[in-house]
Amino acid sequence: MIEHNDDSLSRLFAPRGIAVVGASATPGKIGAMPVTLLRKYGYDGRILPVNPRVDEIQGLETYPDLDALDDVDLAILAVPAAHAAAALARARVGQIGGAVVFTSGFAETGDEGAALQARLCAIAAERRIRLLGPNCLGFMNVRRQVYATFSPAPANGAIAAGGIGMVSQSGAFGAYAFSMARDRGLGLSHWISTGNEADIDVADCIAWLANDAHTRVIMTYMEGCRDGEKLRRALATARAAGKPVVVAKIGRTQAGAQAAASHTAALAGDDAVYDALFRQYGAVRARTVEEFFNLGYAFDTWRSPPRGKRLAVLTISGGVGALMADEAVDAGLALPAPSEAAQARLLARIPFGSARNPIDVTGQAVSEPGLLLDAVEEALEGDAYDAMAVFLAAAGSSEALWPTFENFARTMQARHPGVPLAISALFSPERRRALEALGCLVFADPSAAVKTIGAIAAREARDEPLAAGDAAPGERLEETYNEVRAMTVLARAGIPVTPCQLVASADAAVAAARDFSAPVAMKIVSADILHKSDVGGVKLRLRGEAAVREAYDAIVQAVRRNCPQARIDGVLVAPMAPAGVECIAGVHRDPVFGPVVMFGLGGIFVEVLKDVSFRIAPFERPEALAMIRDTKGHALLQGARGMPAADIGALADALVALSRFAHRHRDTLDSVEINPLLALPAGQGVLALDAVLAGRSADKGT
Amino acid sequence: MIEHNDDSLSRLFAPRGIAVVGASATPGKIGAMPVTLLRKYGYDGRILPVNPRVDEIQGLETYPDLDALDDVDLAILAVPAAHAAAALARARVGQIGGAVVFTSGFAETGDEGAALQARLCAIAAERRIRLLGPNCLGFMNVRRQVYATFSPAPANGAIAAGGIGMVSQSGAFGAYAFSMARDRGLGLSHWISTGNEADIDVADCIAWLANDAHTRVIMTYMEGCRDGEKLRRALATARAAGKPVVVAKIGRTQAGAQAAASHTAALAGDDAVYDALFRQYGAVRARTVEEFFNLGYAFDTWRSPPRGKRLAVLTISGGVGALMADEAVDAGLALPAPSEAAQARLLARIPFGSARNPIDVTGQAVSEPGLLLDAVEEALEGDAYDAMAVFLAAAGSSEALWPTFENFARTMQARHPGVPLAISALFSPERRRALEALGCLVFADPSAAVKTIGAIAAREARDEPLAAGDAAPGERLEETYNEVRAMTVLARAGIPVTPCQLVASADAAVAAARDFSAPVAMKIVSADILHKSDVGGVKLRLRGEAAVREAYDAIVQAVRRNCPQARIDGVLVAPMAPAGVECIAGVHRDPVFGPVVMFGLGGIFVEVLKDVSFRIAPFERPEALAMIRDTKGHALLQGARGMPAADIGALADALVALSRFAHRHRDTLDSVEINPLLALPAGQGVLALDAVLAGRSADKGT
Structure with a gap:
């Protein structure tokens, strides 16, 4: 594999000379188009057609093969798949910077093509040639007039x-x-x-x-x-x-x-x-x-995207303002109202309009050219908005009003560069371009304007470095863990887990229960038993020595009776969980991106609504918080249904810890599922109540 | 109020003569535009300018007021709000068919304007004149060249x-x-x-x-x-x-x-x-x-919309096909694959394409003009699809391929009129129009094509008559009902309710429990107690005479102690509910549409996710089923999480019964909430476990 190097791509994408292997004089052939385009658009480097069968193509001298050329930054290969490797093999080491391979018939067609592609790659690698394609339309460097493509699209217009x-x-x-x-x-x-x-x-x-x-x-x-x-x-x-x-x-x-x-x-x-x-x-x-x-x-x-989500909507139609407000809510934008004082001044100016946001200046704007700008100056007082969307209705097409609108856009840009502007109206192409040159967006559909602003404002372009995680990989994971060992491993990774003990006798169970000084849950621990309740392997809310002792015996007997073949690791004793919101956190291995952390709320949120969010490990706290916010059910964490708000910060910390653990063990981790991960009331943290952890052998394929 | 009568509107919208009150010769005045437009577009009826101050407007003789005219189908009022009523008052009874009032300054401006509007209406009603407006842009009857508007939009182009x-x-x-x-x-x-x-x-x-x-x-x-x-x-x-x-x-x-x-x-x-x-x-x-x-x-x-949701997608780009498939799923469309035999024949023709749906004929379609049509003929074998979306990529702009595409659209329309076609490509306006004339949709954005098809196919245009409900209103509802009486009323309305009895002694409670031969729940019945569990007013899972007797006494004592002031109707005894999916059904009174039925799944679906659907009462079974399907949580009714599928048919019947009840009592019903309405496993029906019913006095305003 060739080492990635920006310089090699720069040489390919901005070549001073271009060889066209398989150049053709026949219009319609893929070897004809790049020569035609390079000449049509006035490429100022050398164009070197390679074709052993003719002496001249489009007035240019031809060469029999690549070996006949001096050093060339770019070679375009427009020859059948079966001949491509041989054609490239004629190049000397270091002679050719990069090659664009147009032709199809490679890996996309099956095993035979894949073999041709592998051979092509090997020859390119030997000669230190970067490859674009095969089976591609090539590229264009518009500023340098490099049209290394056989797409007819640029032939139809620049x-x-x-x-x-x-x-x-x-x-x-x-x-x-x-x-x-x-x-x-x-x-x-x-x-x-x-x-x-x-x-x-x-x-x-x-x-x-x-x-x-x-x-x-x-x-x-x-x-x-x-x-x-x-x-x-x-x-x-x-x-x-x-x-x-x-x-x-x-x-x-x-x-x-x-x-x-x-x-x-x-x-x-x-x-x-x-x-x-x-x-x-x-x-x-x-x-x-x-x-x-x-x-x-x-x-x-x-010039610069909005810094936040506060949108001002200004229209000359209250109805369309409402339509835009609907879209703004859908797009996650906020529509704060101007200050009370600004509203009062606005209403004095537009008595039949609306001074809240959307601001409706009504048809009055058509008869009073100064009104639009005045209204905006009132509304933008202070630093109240991050972007503005204006709807001009059919008045936008008015010849008489054009100077007003042009002046409006120009003044806005000069006075409020921090409040980027989108205008919605039916302008002619020339007028649209004039407004765009002022840095103003123009849309025919007012909803599209608002939706686009929303998508841009929602982008979380945090200035964070790439989270690198711990450089050193952690110790090798085993392939199986019972729940007690899984919890121990996760606790070491910084995830709060419920205290629990694995015991092998009724006496030990009683001692463990005494340590917790609370009612306990007891559960059989065995990799061979999936549905533990069904076989009598679970007892809950046990209080006092007698109850614990009796439960231990009952569990062991029931399991021996119902699953005589099961290997049993012991019985788990843990305090009954406090009240909290049940969440699920997990990790799975994506074949392309490695360990991916999942978060969701428990029960129907995950099982019926598939309401979960993902992030690639590792990540930091802001990402973990965004991940929690991404789920629809997160309202439940904020204290819905009469519950207290949950400890979202601690939940985020647990996800960060899980992501670091997953990244550290990326080579040998198969999956983690913490279910439930209990989010306790704010200030009280989180608690993993049960977990499944599975490793994989490092040499397994994806 | 004028009686609604189509003929009166027909006279207004297709007038043989038009009076323009406040007609003006000054361009830009709202009284000038209709005369200008009517003349510009060659309206073939009489144009009668009314203006006492000039003799002639745009070459037409003027009249001093409406009284000076013969009968006229339409009068346009382009005079200030303060003068509009007086101008219309000059008309004789039966003389004027309808009036369009352009001017603003009426109800939209406040109380004073509302009074002007009321006076205008009264005068129109006396003279049997239908009114369009006021504060409107008028109307256009394009075929008859009636431009009764002052909008400049039609002046800018026909x-x-x-x-x-x-x-x-x-x-x-x-x-x-x-x-x-x-x-x-x-x-x-x-x-x-x-x-x-x-x-x-x-x-x-x-x-x-x-x-x-x-x-x-x-x-x-x-x-x-x-x-x-x-x-x-x-x-x-x-x-x-x-x-x-x-x-x-x-x-x-x-x-x-x-x-x-x-x-x-x-x-x-x-x-x-x-x-x-x-x-x-x-x-x-x-x-x-x-x-x-x-x-x-x-x-x-x-020509005809799709009859179902089965979409065939055909592209010359597999990637864009996938993009369209994504949109199809979002839009609720199905993408069934062609038959195995058809797929085999397709693959023989397009070895590097895809024969499933989306069908990718690859760039091969560009070099083989017949391929598109051949592929479609294979795919459309049988009655497998309701609509087809085709993406032609940049090839759509090709001059050379236009005859192929035009022939494709023409042939499709002739051979498969039942499979409406949408093509996505960048055609020139002329070519777009040519395809549209063949009944083919053209979109630049392939996703917009699919989304539009989805919205049209999702439309449930059932051929049902307007559900009229029972013509006779039901008996007058009282303002309050306790839960037992509410359940009795709903049971009479055809909604299955859990059997329950209101008892006033421990003996009666025991007798009631014996009747149910199952464990029972007991609950205090009092309009003054909201949270019954909190005051010891609820006991569950009671079995046997002693337990029932003890529970009765405990409930009554606890409530007397905790709520000494509460009026108590008695204690409700009901069998414990079987297992089922908890739903909620309700009715509220919309000020515009009257009783509206609500449906949702219980718990977080309603409370956190606001996942509910509405229908205006009354409605029939198909509507009730659609209403259930409209909720996201309805997957739970189909047997998610290891539960058996619920009796959705019975649930629909209960909603229909509720809608009929609500419609029958529309004058005196305030609200109903059945919570929970338990959906039992398929075949076992539904059961209302608790209900709140409130009436209102019929003479209350909205």
């Missing part, structure tokens, strides 16, 4: 150079996104399709774009990835560089995941874990193509 | 005549929607803004459009309504006429409802009840302007 770096695993999606970006007037820095990802993958491109001076926003389409840790580092790099990442990732639902699995050769991993990763690193996930573009557009157009 | 009837309470929203419809190439039959709704409201317009031969689809924007029963009848009329209704109604969230309340004078009622109403009558609710138009567009373009 795209503006701009700040969006776009990287798509799928060529079809990428080409579509290119056309949509052009239609929407977005500017791109780079456009990259990664295809089979034999070497360079989406994560490499995200990391590289994060370090690219011309890229401000990264938009990526993913189907899955093989190296979770690399993707995690790439997203952390983008976050550290302050560059928002918008992600469209397929497979949110079971049907989508099945379709994705049948489509992509990549091991996708669990979608919920990707979702956790995106939240964890502040990448914003788009569910639809429309959302994908709305988000990319907003990040690209606004 | 809209095509078509099958969409649009009615908006808000003028600003209406004007915006008009412009968006024109931008999207939709055709309108009528456009109506209702403003203050002093007489004609949205419901009147829906009912009238439902009976209009030129209207196929009704799109409406609502803020609230005052006459729930009229709206219900209007939606039922549209359903009976087979005309889909798309509704944008503000106030989904608390913030939106607050904004709506501060904006509209209309009593909005509870948004959840509107939502229930829309579901009940097959109206489709749009959350955003975009959704509003996508739905209207789809209903208008497709």
Whole structure:
């Protein structure tokens, strides 16, 4: 495997010379398009067609093979899969910086293709050539006029150079996104399709774009990835560089995941874990193509994203204001009202309007051009809002009012740069662009404006370093633990567990119960017995020596009678649990991302509603708190149904401890389930009442 | 109040002559615009400007007042609020069919304006004039060139005549929607803004459009309504006429409802009840302007909506297919796979594609023009699908492939008219229109295509008559009932209740317990005691004479000691309940829609998750079943967590019985809460274990 190195990607993505192996003069052939595009858009480096059968292509001298060339930064391979490796093998070590392989017929077609791909990779690695593809549409460096692609999309019209770096695993999606970006007037820095990802993958491109001076926003389409840790580092790099990442990732639902699995050769991993990763690193996930573009557009157009979730809505239609308020609530935004004094001044100005938020200046704004700006100045008094959405209704199309609106956007940007502005109206394309040039978003649909602001404001782009966890791996875990040993291991890891003792006699049980000075629960401990209550293996609320002694004997006899074959480790004695909210915490091993921590509330929340949240281990307290907040049931922890509020801080600490434990033992941990993890009232901590812990042998495959 | 009569609206909306009171020659005045528009668009009836101060306006002879005219179907009032009533008072009884009042300054501004509005209504009623407005933008009858509006929107460009009837309470929203419809190439039959709704409201317009031969689809924007029963009848009329209704109604969230309340004078009622109403009558609710138009567009373009939820997805990009599958699941659609045989034939044709659903024909479709149609013919074998969504990626923009795509859409429509088709690609406006003319939907965003199909397919347009309930109102309810009497009343209404007896002595308690031949629960019955357990007023699981006798005495003594002031009706004796799923059913009185039935699962489902559904009483079994399905927790009734499936049919019957009871007693019922309503295992029915019932005096206001 080639070592990842930004310089090698920079050489590939900004080449001073490009060889086109399989260059063709026949329009429509994949070897013709890049030569056509490079010439059409005025690429200023050398274009070197490689084709042993003709002397000249589109007026350029041809070469018989790569060996006939000097050093070249980029070679495009547009030859059939069966010939690709041989063509690349003609390169000398160090001669070629990178290769883009267009052709399909590799790993995506089955074993034979996979063998061809492996051979191609081996030859590239020997010659220190970075590979993009195979089975990809190539890439474009828009600012440098590098069109190393055979997509016809750029042939149909140029795209503006701009700040969006776009990287798509799928060529079809990428080409579509290119056309949509052009239609929407977005500017791109780079456009990259990664295809089979034999070497360079989406994560490499995200990391590289994060370090690219011309890229401000990264938009990526993913189907899955093989190296979770690399993707995690790439997203952390983008976050550290302050560059928002918008992600469209397929497979949110079971049907989508099945379709994705049948489509992509990549091991996708669990979608919920990707979702956790995106939240964890502040990448914003788009569910639809429309959302994908709305988000990319907003990040690209606004000079700085909102710092919080307080939205001011201003309209000339009270009804649409209410529609926008509905959407704001759905999008997790707050709609605080202006100060009482500001409201009074506003109402003096707009007697039939509304001065609360949404602010309705009514049709009066049409007859009084100064009203909009005056209203905003009143409303924005103090530091009350993080963003503003304005709906101008059909008045937005008015010729007469355009100077008012243009002046409004310009003045807002100058006076309130910290309150980014989105206007919703039906402007002509020219006017829309004029407003966008002022840093103002324009949407036809007022709800889309609010929804987009909500998604951006919800992004938790915490300035945290990548949580590294303990560098040294912990001791090797065994494959099985009974519950008492599991609890002991977790207690050592910093998770509060209920005190419990494993006893082998009635006398020992009595002694243990005496230690706890509270009613106790007793339970058979045996790996062979799953449903312990059903076989008489559990006794609860035992008080006093006689009851404990009797319970011990009853349990042992019942189990011997009902499960004569079961191996018995002993009987567990533990104090009865205090009152609290039953939660569940767990860890499972994701094949791509390693240990993943799960949290949920007990009972129907997990079992019926599947109301759980995930984070990739390890993580710190803010992430653990976000993880708790992500569950719908967390209202129960805040004191619903007459219960006292639970100790959410202690719960977060337990999750952090669990995440560190999981990370430290990532090589030999299979799974943990703490059920229930009891959240006690605030100030009283948490208590693990039961746990299952399983290790795995380190040399097991994924 | 004027009697509602379709003919009077027809006269207003299709007038043969129009008087414009306050007609003006000054551009920009609200009295100038209708004359300008009527002339610009060639209205073929008489235009009669009324203005005592000038002799001629835009070349038309003027009249001093309405009395100077012959009979006229429509009078437009464009005079200040203070003069409107006086202007209308000049009309003779029967002379004017209807009046549109543009001006604001009426009820929306406060008490003074409300008085003006009341006077205007009184004068109109005396003269049998139907009123649209005041404070409205008027209306347009596009086919008849009737532009009775002062909105500048139609002045900026004509809209095509078509099958969409649009009615908006808000003028600003209406004007915006008009412009968006024109931008999207939709055709309108009528456009109506209702403003203050002093007489004609949205419901009147829906009912009238439902009976209009030129209207196929009704799109409406609502803020609230005052006459729930009229709206219900209007939606039922549209359903009976087979005309889909798309509704944008503000106030989904608390913030939106607050904004709506501060904006509209209309009593909005509870948004959840509107939502229930829309579901009940097959109206489709749009959350955003975009959704509003996508739905209207789809209903208008497709010859017939899908008959079910089985979607076939066909793409040339596996990744985007997965994205569409994700959206399909979210939208409640099913993605069944083609038959095994069809899959085998498909795979023979597209070896590197996918033959399951989504079907991925890969880029091969670009090089083999026949492939798309062949693939669809295989997939559609049998009657396997209700709709199809196709994604063509960037290939959709290809000049060379256009004949293939056009032929595809044409052939599909001819051969599979029962499988409506949506194509997602970036077509030019002309090509989009060509496909739409073939009955094919076109979307740029593939997710929007799937989401729209889902919303349309989810619509439950059952062909039921308006459930009328029993015509005769039931006997008058009292204001208070203790639980035993409440249960007796509900039992008579057909709701299975647990047998229970109210006893006044230990002997009677013993006798009652003997009757039940099962362990019993006993509970104090007193309207003055809220938390009965807390005062020792509840004893459970009592078996045998001694236990019952002892419990009776203990309850009575404890209550006397703890609540010496409480009036006591006796002690309730009931058998302990069998195992089942605890549900809650209730009725509350909505100020607009009358009695509304609520259903939810017990415990956290209602209390923490607010997971409940509503329907307006009365309703029949299919509606009750839909109501149960609407709750997220209903999975629990199907046998989650190792429980047997519950008797959902019996649960539905109980809800129907409750809805009939509520409707019959609508004048004197305040509320019912049956909690718990126990759903027993399938075949064993349901059992109301406890109930609260409260009546109200019939002459109380809302």
